[in-house]
Amino acid sequence: MMGTEILMNVTPQETRVALVENGVLVELNMERARRRGRVGNIYKGRVNRVLPGMDAAFVDIGLERAAFLHASDVVPLQREETANGEVERPESIHRLLREGQEILVQVIKDPLGTKGARLTTYITVPSRYLVLMPDNRSVGISARIEDEVERARLKADVEALQAETQSPFGFIVRTAAEAATPEALRKDMVFLNKLWQSIQEKSVTMAPGTEVYADLPLTQRILRDMVGVELEKIRVDSRETANRVSEFAAQYVPELLERIEHYPGERPIFDLYNVEDEIQKALERKVELKSGGYLIFDQTEAMTTIDINTGAFVGHRNLEETIFKTNLEAAQAIARQLRLRNLGGIIIVDFIDMTQEEHKRQVLRSLEKAMEKDHAKSQICDVSPLGLVEMTRKRTRESLEHQLCEPCPTCAGRGYIKSAETVCYEMFREIMREARQFDARELLVLAAQPVVDLLLDEESASVAELQEFIGIPIRFQVEALYTQEQFDVVLL
Structure with a gap:
């Protein structure tokens, strides 16, 4: 294996x-x-605008678009404890930030599409076993370390090392630290303390809008x-x-x-x-399944939709069995494609309708199990009344499509263009408009090859009728650089 x-x-x-x-x-x-990619990088930023209505601020960190900082991602100036010991957040962004203020920020989301980077002032600096948190002293343990004895040991070790190294910072113990020796943890802690000290020293002398630390x-x-x-x-x-x-x-x-x-x-x-072949396939809408079924992926601004079809798969037993088998195979393929295409945000999966509750449960379980290997956090909801499965997957980087591609200049991302027939009839209307408005001895029409072909062939009778009606001859000329939707009517 x-x-x-x-x-x-x-x-x-x-x-x-x-x-x-x-x-x-x-x-x-x-x-x-x-x-x-800029996730994890630390910048010295300057607050450009404070937006009370959004409870957020725009911060200049030297990138082409200002980055976005929400109030919930700003460390409060003073921690106010309520009666039950919880920290109460200052409610207003105005109490946290002011325009022109210089602050140290970390990128938690790369710029995506038209949006600027997302920032936080809760800075974390990772190493192999630990993550340093400069703004508090607590010790957290990764949820993936499940053994309670090991969790307790790691917490005790890190707290002892905090005291020994006189570190005033908090730490998160990463999954990799399971079974790590105190000496290995100590090396990491010393390294992180030194690194944070150098970041702070650099940040004092650097100008706003510069990178202080890169991952x-x-x-x-x-x-x-x-x-x-x-x-x-x-x-x-x-x-x-x-x-x-x-x-x-x-x-x-x-x-x-x-x-x-x-x-x-x-x-x-x-x-x-x-x-290379698999990367090419991951950019296509259609994903073939071994059984003959297929998936269709559509990435839109708001969400990604995935449609499943049985295609050529007819099965051996009955329709319900065929559908169940296709859906099971699709669940595995979807989990792999989500990772490969790095799709995030809201994802809607339209499995083929199943009548048996047990089949629905098994398909959902199969999808959950297949997603377990994925390091990006995901959440899967039950099958909705319309037979759809809604899920979310944490988005931190651009999807593969956005990294490797750009919108088609011909259709501008619509995914379709007007048919040659539609363009012909638009052209006829434009010719009528211009013939009424202006005096011309002749009209010259510039258009793409498929449109001119259609005009001179199937629509030739319509062209003859139009010429007779306006009483002016019409000439056609192919423009090789025109897209199918482009044309010009020139008065001669």
Whole structure:
């Protein structure tokens, strides 16, 4: 049985990291030198505008669009405790921020589409086992560490190290820290304390709108975050990057060191498991299922919709069985595609209608189980009265489609263009309008090839009638650069 492998394809312009499970691509991360992701980066910002109506502020951090900071993401100036010991939040953004104020902020969401980055002043700095929280002293343990004894041990160890290193900060213990020795935790804590000190020193001297701290490059970040994943191999097609990744692993993830290898092969590394083909498929609307059924993905501004069809799959037993089998296979494919396409926000899945409650339950359970491997947090609701499954998946980066594509210049993202027939009739109306308004000896019509073909063939009788009606000859000329919807009527 094959395990999980990481393939790293590195060029000076772009780094791509593929996560392959049992020979199948399940996740793709990419970072371009011109547009590095900014999640986790810390900036010195200046408050541009405070918006009481939205309880938020826009902050200039040096990017082309101002970033968004909500009141709930601002550390209160003074913590006011209520009778039951809870911290009461200052209710107004005006009490927290003022225009022109300089603040240290961290990006929690990259700029997506037309929206600027999302910020927080609850800054966190991660290392291998711990995450430092400068604004409080508490110790939190990752929910994925389930063993109560181990949770108690880690909490005690970290609290003891806080006292020993005289660290005034709080820490979150990451999943990777399960079974970590006190010495390993201590190294992390000392490293984080020093790092935070240097961030603070830099932030004092830097001008607003500058980056104070950047998260690790993608190749190293992947190793740090691949917590609890049994990796068979990490293959890197650049010797220099392989050396850098090995140095990083030796310091932070020594157990992965022997699995890192430089890939010197003649074949491009992404050809090993048909990764390039899978990326291409992940950009298409239609996803074929082995059974003959298929899925249709539609990504809109508000949500992503997924439709499931039986297609050519006719099954062997009866219709209900065929539908059930298709839906089960679809649940697996959807979980993989959501990770691969990195789709986030609201997702609506239209499974084929099932009559048996047991089948509905099994399909939903199958989807939940398949989503468990996904590191992005998701929430799945029950089947709605209309037979739809509503779910959400945490969105932090742009989807694969938004990273690799741009809207089509011909249809401007609509996904369709007017038919040649529609354009012909629009043109006839325009000719009538211009012939009435202006005196001309002749009309010249410039249009795309399919439109002119239609005018001279199936619509030739209509053109002859129109010429007779307006009493002016009409000439047609093909413009190669025109889209099907474009035309011009020129008076000669």
